[in-house]
Amino acid sequence: MEIGENEKRRARNQIWTAAEEYEFEPSLKTYDAEGRADLYWNTVAGCVRRDWDGALEALFVSFELSVDCQLYEQLTWLGLESAAFRREKDRRPALPALRRGYARRTLEEFARFPSDRPIHLLTAGRCREILGQDPELKGRDREVLNALDLPGDLDGDVLAERLRETLTAYFGYVPQDPARSKAADGPDTGKKRRIFGSQRGNRVHLPAVRGFGYGFGEHSRDLTGGSGPAPQRRLGDMSVTQSAEALRVYIASYFGTPLYAKEQVKKLERDLCVGDHKNCKLYYAQGGDDLDKSARGYAGAQRRAALKQMVKNKAAYDANLTRNHASIARLTARIRNAMLAHLQPTVVRTSAGILDAARVWRAAELDDDKVFNRTLRSDPGDLCVDILLDSSTSQTLRQETVSAQGYMIAESLTRCGIPVRVTAFCSLSGYTVMTRFRDYQETDRNENIFHYFTTGCNRDGLAVRALGRELEDAPCEHRLVIILSDAKPNDVIKVSRSGSYLDYVDRIGVLDTAREVRGVTRTGAAVICVFTGEDEDLPAARVIYGRNFTRIRKLDQFADTVGSLIQNQIRNL
Amino acid sequence: MRELIEFLRTEGVDESLLKAAEDWRTKQAPVEESVAHRIPVPCYPYYGKDVWEEAISALLSGEHLLLVGPKATGKNDLAENLSALFGRPQWDVSFYINTDAASLIGTDTLSKGEVSLRHGPIARCALEGGFGVLDEINMAKNESLAVLHATLDFRRCIDVPGYDRIPLSDATRFIATMNYGYAGTRDLNEALASRFLVIDMPPITEENLMKLLRREFPELKEAYARQFMSLFTDIRKKCDSAEISTKALDLRGLLASIRLMSQGLPAIRALEMGIVNKCFDDFERQLVEDVVRGRIPENLTGREAFGN
Numbered sequence: 001m002e003i004g005e006n007e008k009r010r011a012r013n014q015i016w017t018a019a020e021e022y023e024f025e026p027s028l029k030t031y032d033a034e035g036r037a038d039l040y041w042n043t044v045a046g047c048v049r050r051d052w053d054g055a056l057e058a059l060f061v062s063f064e065l066s067v068d069c070q071l072y073e074q075l076t077w078l079g080l081e082s083a084a085f086r087r088e089k090d091r092r093p094a095l096p097a098l099r100r101g102y103a104r105r106t107l108e109e110f111a112r113f114p115s116d117r118p119i120h121l122l123t124a125g126r127c128r129e130i131l132g133q134d135p136e137l138k139g140r141d142r143e144v145l146n147a148l149d150l151p152g153d154l155d156g157d158v159l160a161e162r163l164r165e166t167l168t169a170y171f172g173y174v175p176q177d178p179a180r181s182k183a184a185d186g187p188d189t190g191k192k193r194r195i196f197g198s199q200r201g202n203r204v205h206l207p208a209v210r211g212f213g214y215g216f217g218e219h220s221r222d223l224t225g226g227s228g229p230a231p232q233r234r235l236g237d238m239s240v241t242q243s244a245e246a247l248r249v250y251i252a253s254y255f256g257t258p259l260y261a262k263e264q265v266k267k268l269e270r271d272l273c274v275g276d277h278k279n280c281k282l283y284y285a286q287g288g289d290d291l292d293k294s295a296r297g298y299a300g301a302q303r304r305a306a307l308k309q310m311v312k313n314k315a316a317y318d319a320n321l322t323r324n325h326a327s328i329a330r331l332t333a334r335i336r337n338a339m340l341a342h343l344q345p346t347v348v349r350t351s352a353g354i355l356d357a358a359r360v361w362r363a364a365e366l367d368d369d370k371v372f373n374r375t376l377r378s379d380p381g382d383l384c385v386d387i388l389l390d391s392s393t394s395q396t397l398r399q400e401t402v403s404a405q406g407y408m409i410a411e412s413l414t415r416c417g418i419p420v421r422v423t424a425f426c427s428l429s430g431y432t433v434m435t436r437f438r439d440y441q442e443t444d445r446n447e448n449i450f451h452y453f454t455t456g457c458n459r460d461g462l463a464v465r466a467l468g469r470e471l472e473d474a475p476c477e478h479r480l481v482i483i484l485s486d487a488k489p490n491d492v493i494k495v496s497r498s499g500s501y502l503d504y505v506d507r508i509g510v511l512d513t514a515r516e517v518r519g520v521t522r523t524g525a526a527v528i529c530v531f532t533g534e535d536e537d538l539p540a541a542r543v544i545y546g547r548n549f550t551r552i553r554k555l556d557q558f559a560d561t562v563g564s565l566i567q568n569q570i571r572n573l
Numbered sequence: 574m575r576e577l578i579e580f581l582r583t584e585g586v587d588e589s590l591l592k593a594a595e596d597w598r599t600k601q602a603p604v605e606e607s608v609a610h611r612i613p614v615p616c617y618p619y620y621g622k623d624v625w626e627e628a629i630s631a632l633l634s635g636e637h638l639l640l641v642g643p644k645a646t647g648k649n650d651l652a653e654n655l656s657a658l659f660g661r662p663q664w665d666v667s668f669y670i671n672t673d674a675a676s677l678i679g680t681d682t683l684s685k686g687e688v689s690l691r692h693g694p695i696a697r698c699a700l701e702g703g704f705g706v707l708d709e710i711n712m713a714k715n716e717s718l719a720v721l722h723a724t725l726d727f728r729r730c731i732d733v734p735g736y737d738r739i740p741l742s743d744a745t746r747f748i749a750t751m752n753y754g755y756a757g758t759r760d761l762n763e764a765l766a767s768r769f770l771v772i773d774m775p776p777i778t779e780e781n782l783m784k785l786l787r788r789e790f791p792e793l794k795e796a797y798a799r800q801f802m803s804l805f806t807d808i809r810k811k812c813d814s815a816e817i818s819t820k821a822l823d824l825r826g827l828l829a830s831i832r833l834m835s836q837g838l839p840a841i842r843a844l845e846m847g848i849v850n851k852c853f854d855d856f857e858r859q860l861v862e863d864v865v866r867g868r869i870p871e872n873l874t875g876r877e878a879f880g881n
Contacts, residue, residue, distance in 0.1 A: 006856055013816055013860050017807050017867060022814035043867050093800060094870045352682035352691050353675065369683045374675070531815075538815060547643075551815050 003035050003218060011037035011218070012535075018046025025535060027060070028077075029218040033109055038215055040098040044077075047084045055156025056080075059163060072167055074119045074212060078126060079148040079163050086152030103127035122148070144170050251283050251431045253292050253299040254306070254455075259284035259436050272469060276495045276504075276512045277462045281430055287437040287448050306453040309399055313450040316400035317407065324408060331412035331563045338567040339416060350374045384419040384440055384476035385566065388467055388483045391424035391435065392458035392490075395532075402484065403452040405558035410438060410446045412563070419475060422449055425463035427491045428456035434466055440475055459491035459504060460544075461512035464527075468520040479525035482562055486533030487541035487549075489513050514544040528565050530558060577618070577658055585622050590629045597633055598660045601702060601744040608701050611662030617789070617828075619651040620781035624772055628655055631770045637725055637747040639710070639766065642774030645809075645824045648750040649708065651774070656704040661744055664694040665706045672713035674720040678731055695724060699731055702744030710749040711761050718765055725768035777824070779806055790831055790879075797840075797878045801827060804868045808848070808861065820851045821861045834875035841871055 011029035014037055016022045026049070030041035048056070056076075063072045089095045103126075110124045118141070125135035125145045137145055147166040150159065167173035252258060258265070265282055273280045289310050291303060317324055349356070353374035362368040387409060389395075395402055406422055413420040419440035426433055437452070438445040464483070471479055489509030494501035502508050517527050529549035531541045541549050552561050581591055604612060619625065631638050632655060640648040656663040666677065675693065682691040698705040710718070724731050729741040749769060751761060777785070779802055786798045793801075805827055811817050830847030834840055844865050852858040 010856075010859060010863065013811065014863050014867065016814070016816075017811070017864050020807075020810070022810065022816070037863075039863055039866060091803075092868060093796065093873070094866060094868050097870045097872065098866070352680040355681055355688055363683050364686065371683065372681060374680075541815075549815070 003031055003216065007031060007035060007037045008218065011042050014039055014042035015046040015049065018043040019049040020046075021050070022535070023539070024049075028212075030212055031216040031218070032105065033215050035216065038102070040095075040102040041081075041212075041215070043088075043092070043095070043098070044081050044084045047088045048080050051084070051087065052080075052156040052159055055160050059160045066173075068171065068173070071119060071171065072173055073217075075122070075144075075148065075167060075171065076163050077212075078119070078122060079150050079166065080159075082126070082148065083150040083152050083154060083159060086150075088152070099130055103130035107131070118144075140170065247429055247431070248281075248283070250299045251281075251428065251433065254302050254428070255283060255285040255433050255435060256288050256290050256292075256303070257286045259286045259434075268466070268469065272462065272465050276508075277459070277465070277493075278496060279430070280427075280432055280459065280462055280491075280493050282462075282466060283431045283433045285433060285435040287424070287435045287451050289451050302455070306455075309453040310451045313400050313403040313452060314447075317404045317450065320404075324404060327559060328408050328411050328415075331408060331559055332415045334563045335412060335416045335418070335566055335570070338570040339418075347373055347375050382419075382476040383478045383480060383566075383570065384421070384474050385413055386467060386471065386474075386479065386481045387420065387422045387562070388463065388481065388485075389422070389424040389452065390458055390460075390483075390485045390532075391426040391452060391454045392456055393454055394458070394486050394488065396454045399452060399454055402558070403450050406437075406452065407446055407449040408559045409562050410449055412559075413566070414443045414446060418566075421470075423467065424452055425458065425460075425466075426454065426456045427459040427462075427493075430493050432459045432462045432466065432491075434463065457490045457492065458485075458488070459493070459509075460485060460487075460489040461504075461509065461516045462491075464513060464516040464520060468516065468523065468525075471520065471523065471525055474525075480566065481520065481525055481527045482565060483527065483529045484532060484558065485529055487513075487529065487531060487537045487544055488533060510540045510543050517544055530561055530565075574657065574660060577615070577654065580618050581625060581658075584620065584625065586625045586629070590626055590633070593633055594629055594658055601661075602742065604660070604662055605701060608662040608697075608703070611664070611703065612660055613653045613656050613663050615650065615653045615657050617647075617650050617785065619647050619654045620777060620784055621647070621651075621775065624651065624774065627772055629658070631772075632659065632746050635746075636770045637749070637768060639749045639751060639761075639769035639771045640774050641751045641771055643776070644752060644819045645822050646774035646776055647824075648752075648774055649706065652704075652706045652748040652750065655748060656706075659704065659744075659746075661746070662701055662703040663706060664698050664703050665708060666694045667708045668710050668713040673717045677717075678720060695721070696731055696739055698745050698747070699724070699739050699741045702742035705745070705747045707747055707749035709752060710765075711751045722764060722768065725765075776809060779803075782806075782824075786828075786831070789828060790835065792835070792879050793831065794878060794880045797873075800868050801831060804844075804865060807864045807868070811860065811864065817852065817857045817860055818854075820853070820857070821848050823848060823851055826851060831878075834878050837875040839875060840869050840873040840878055841865065843875065844869065 008029065011031065012026055015026040015029065019026075026042075026045060028045050030038045030045065032038045059076065060073070063069045063076075066072060085095060085099060106123060106127045110120065110127075115121070121137065121141060122145055125137040125141065126148075128135045129145075129149075135142065135145060144166065147170070148163075150162060154162065164173070260268070265284060269280075269282050273282065289307055291307060292300075349359075349370045350372050351369040353372035356371055356373045359368075359371040363371045387406065389402060389406060391402075410420050410422055420438070421440050422437040424435040424437065433456075435451075437448040467481065471481070487510070489504060489512070491504040491509070493504060495504055495508055495512070496502075504512070520527050527545070527548060529541060529545040531538075531545075531549045531551045533541065538551075541551075550561055550565065552558060578591055578595070582588070628638060628651065638655075640651060642648055653663065666672075677693050677695045679690050679693040679696045681688050683689075684691075692700065695705060697703065724741065725747060729745075731739040731741070747769075782802045782805060783798060786793060786801060790798070805822075805824065808817075808822050812819050812822050826847035827844075828847075830840075830843040833843035833846065845862075849858055849861050849865060852861055
């Protein structure tokens with residue numbers, strides 16, 4: 001079952017609401033048979049997290065790799081649902097009705113797709129009980145259902161123990177030692193399984209989204225065996241022991257023709273690569289698609305791969321040309337409307353204001369008191385926009401989208417006559433590379449944005465500092481900086497603090513970036529982040545940008561979001 | 574006034590401050606009858622002992638106040654309550670991009686065939702000893718507000734070339750509000766900010782929200798009052814974690830919804846009108862709807878919520 005991103009996010013929100021906290025990724029998200037987030041079950045999951053999470057973790061972990069993992073999980077949740085409902089029903093008056101709704105839907109599914117699997121029989125029995133009917137279960141099935149009907153006032157450890165006992169007594173679950181579970185199978189356990197119709201399957205890794213009652217559950221705990229740790233970012237492709245000049249040549253081969261002369265960059269390095277960015281280097285690239293034919297080896301291969309990506313970016317844009325043109329037209333109209341509404345000075349005739357001598361006679365002769373003029377002061381000065389795109393490997397899977405969206409924004413602003421500068425940043429082998437696709441006045445270079453490609457890490461603090469320096473030369477009174485970022489600074493050059501060297505990641509990187517953003521804000525420019533990161537990075541985004549960030553769920557929304565931000569900015573000029 | 578003082582006493586506001594506020598009232602020039610109708614009768618009391626004490630102390634000391642906080646923190650309610658407590662007429666000035674000196678201070682107009690100055694709200698505050706509420710002060714251009722510098726600092730006067738010099742009455746105070754809660758809003762420049770004492774308005778606490786609901790709707794069942802309070806908290810948490818915008822975080826909307834329920838409208842429909850439908854993004858609306866459905870029974874009628 002393919003679950004849509006919006007439904008995943010909705011399920012997560014339902015759980016967070018019930019759990020009353022937002023700083024965790026739920027280990028189970030549930031969906032109905034149609035793949036829609038299941039409000040009742042997700043509320044139960046959130047309540048369980050809030051009240052018993054720590055105590056139950058060991059129990060769920062002990063199911064790992066067991067052949068009956070899925071059965072144990074579902075039985076456990078059947079028990080937990082009853083406990084959570086009893087505990088929560090007085091606190092949430094909506095819960096009984098939601099529960100009855102869930103029971104009715106489940107029994108309808110059961111009638112459409114009858115099953116003799118124990119979990120389905122037990123679930124149907126529980127649903128009948130919820131609706132005040134006889135559970136229609138006999139013998140041991142009824143005993144199991146009763147054993148899984150748990151009170152809501154149990155302590156987490158006691159609750160876990162009760163569940164463990166039930167699984168052991170009726171389903172051959174061997175606590176703490178799943179490996180021995182198979183070996184310990186005696187005739188009794190086999191009989192129990194046959195009685196309940198359980199099938200022993202092969203020892204396989206379960207998919208993340210798997211059956212849950214008559215709907216689906218999405219598991220993010222590493223019980224699936226499929227999800228390893230997040231892939232590490234590539235931290236640089238050349239040894240830092242190489243000579244400084246060789247490294248510079250390597251970077252130049254990789255990123256193309258430099259934007260500034262060597263001396264100018266040296267001066268910038270002297271000014272900017274200080275403090276926490278000591279020992280860092282800067283490289284400003286023109287963002288072209290040139291290829292240094294003499295480039296050999298790794299750098300040459302990487303540059304060729306980058307050029308291929310540029311072609312892919314353009315091809316992907318062209319494949320949806322009509323839709324993209326429509327998007328540009330829409331965005332242009334939005335920005336133009338905002339400008340028309342807010343930038344045009346208007347002189348109106350009023351009964352109060354600056355006296356219009358030529359009309360004074362009207363007051364005396366025609367009793368017309370509108371002999372004054374008033375200029376609505378709505379010429380706020382001009383605006384220019386800087387767009388800073390994260391081009392580290394975290395955006396690798398969405399290169400075509402970033403470049404297309406960046407192009408659409410630049411093209412729309414160009415059509416509205418707003419100067420825009422588009423720069424990508426990443427860091428590689430100690431160099432923070434600023435790739436300038438177009439400058440404020442280069443209205444014919446928008447297509448350069450298709451030369452966007454990703455590599456390396458991102459030293460956000462230095463990139464913001466470098467951009468801040470360039471903002472000093474901005475031609476407009478009002479400056480807006482929009483940064484596309486996942487708020488996850490990460491670079492190989494360490495930060496020197498009282499004799500020790502600290503990694504430029506996590507708190508160190510976040511605080512440094514926050515400092516740099518404040519620095520730019522103090523110059524009067526507005527800095528807003530379009531956040532593309534994960535939930536776990538939200539606190540970092542808050543530290544860096546305060547409230548000045550807006551989150552997008554999909555990069556397709558980048559242009560629209562930037563459109564709204566620019567509209568806001570025009571309104572507030 | 575008596576009622577408000579009693580309310581503040583029950584909230585535990587320092588008795589000596591209340592006494593000083595009463596003394597202050599008696600010492601000020603009486604309010605002209607023509608503007609007496611401008612002394613507000615607050616719609617809602619502001620809950621928050623510490624904020625009350627800070628605000629009363631500042632105003633008694635002759636300072637102007639800047640109330641800073643995100644949406645739904647009661648900035649305007651507090652301003653209205655303060656005007657009522659001090660018994661002064663109130664002028665509300667909403668700031669926007671076109672706010673200029675003329676719209677604040679005054680402008681020329683014709684009167685009996687002669688050009689004369691028609692006073693703007695700031696000038697009238699100065700003359701009548703009023704309280705000026707400068708709403709969303711950061712929405713105006715800082716350059717337009719420079720005209721207020723002399724008004725707000727120790728000079729306490731309005732002096733614009735071409736206009737009369739107007740000294741501020743001793744009773745005149747200005748209370749500005751400012752929301753920094755959404756991307757794109759600007760900061761106030763230092764020159765203006767330094768002329769105010771700033772109160773960082775905290776979000777209303779669950780306890781105070783409960784008190785507000787009980788006071789506004791005494792017949793609302795306790796259990797449901799608690800649910801509406803929790804609903805508001807849930808929405809605030811969702812806003813704080815950037816899952817939704819602040820459109821649905823609307824205390825006035827919640828109170829209006831409960832009022833609709835008291836008229837008999839089913840709870841879910843009333844909450845849709847007051848809260849859910851304020852989100853214009855479909856997905857966001859769905860998230861808020863989930864929060865409502867997770868709290869409020871689908872078939873709850875207004876009469877059930879009110880127990881009659």
